[in-house]
Amino acid sequence: MVMEFLNETFKCSVERVDIYDDNLPESGDIGVKSTVRLLIRNSDLHTFDHAWNQKLSLLLENLEVTGTCTFLMWNTKNGFYVDPTLFKCKRLLFCSGSADWVTKEILLQFEVPQLSFYYCPFPVEDIISFVIHWFHSDNEKLEYLFILIEDNQISLENFQTEELNPVPISDKNRVPSSESFRNIDFSKGLKIVRHDGLQATIHVTGRDFLFYVWHNQ
Template identity: 30%
Template sequence: MPFPILRTPFVVLSEIISLLEPNELVTTSFCSKNLTRLLKGHFRQRKPSQWKLFMLDYDFIGYVRIVKSTGPTTTAMMAKHISELAGVEHKPNELLFSAESPVMYFVDRVWGTKLIVDYVTDLFNLDVYGLYIDINGFWALDWINNRQKKMLGGIALAKNIKNDCYGDQIMCLLSDYVLRNGRFSDWLFIEDNFSDNFRFNGKLGPAGSLLISPSSHWVTIDNLMNFDFINMGIRGSRLSYSDLNSFLRHWRAGGSPRLACLQVKFEMDTEFEDFDEGLEVVETNEVRKYRVEAEWEDSDYEVQGGYSIQRMDGVKATINCDLREFLMVVWHTDRN
């Protein structure tokens, strides 16, 4: 016997909707125009404030994913190129339903990704919070900036599996474009996506967290001084001992005032000699804990001993260093 959902009282209906996952809600919305209007009306009265909507655009596929404060990440809808259905005759812009989520197949997959993002954001009354792209998805930055007033929470620039089809010059231009035009408030995650010839002379931030992994061969000491983040993780670094002395002088004089945690992991063993005398660094046996909360993970650091350094305004930091890692935690009174 069919369930009369359209004649269900609103209080009961809200409870039913709250039990469904985002992908189930999207699937339900395709049942009829009346159901679509019903769901839109629900989410305009009860906006899912604990949901974050992510757009993913890679060379071969587009996603809309929902992250809830409790529960796993859910793929709400997918866009694929029509060639994924090779060998079978299908209509352009065909909608199919999988066990995971609704999937639409397009001749123009970029246009299709725009369509599903528009559909899901309109259904749930949400802006795009996070953007995951490879080097082909730089178009999405301008598109999102033009379609919503709210700034992105974060951007993840992922490695492209077809990098071989680009020359170094094109890779450098596209990478530079992404870094200069990406607007975000909370975090930036950069995977190893740059050519050996890539150089960047701009600024990044202000924002909460930065992670460059697994290689940051392009990050110079000038870059590090121009990055404005609370937490920074730099992997596969080629910075030298003298570079980090320069950064400490920059910090001690008042540079990078928002920095709370800097972790640099080196590409090769890096010998640490004595710190510059002017830095007034002293050894310490103090043991303290610091928690880094970032979109990709939450990490607890226990800082055991090392060196203590004090900024001109009295703020202190602890430094730990060995052949493969440099860790600096700043003890802001309002954060630690």
């Protein structure tokens, strides 16, 4: 009640909210309207069911996340699901094993500007589909997709297709707005230009895949 009063009266935003296993109320209402960071995690023994998924869905519907939403979860391939369009945060980050529930169809539905997946089992074909989907869309939100690939090998050759028609990168000194990628030499990537003139760079280093969109540049 006190937290709800503070939120309603002063429009407070909590710095961080942690959701762990069963500390999620049935209504999904935790008494907080807004937070900068949301961490969702579980123990190795936790199992997912429709009831838990529904509680998390209600939380995501009612909690504004202005910064990063982080998944640190296990066994998500078995029984876990939430509507990907419920994520309205600035950045969505999946740690190892947390994205096992994310199929190609789900990946294409995220509406988050910054997407990061660590040790992700995405097939190369799904990553290519994501790039092609963006290329033919009017998506103006996406800033980047970063994937640390778990097993599969990926290279720039996978994207050298007639459909994407990549062109050489002429500006070797281009600096991204995101500090996380300022040590990357984007001149070693491939540039694609969408129908509306929006440009993006595909960059691959080992198992690191980055799809970076150049807004206002």
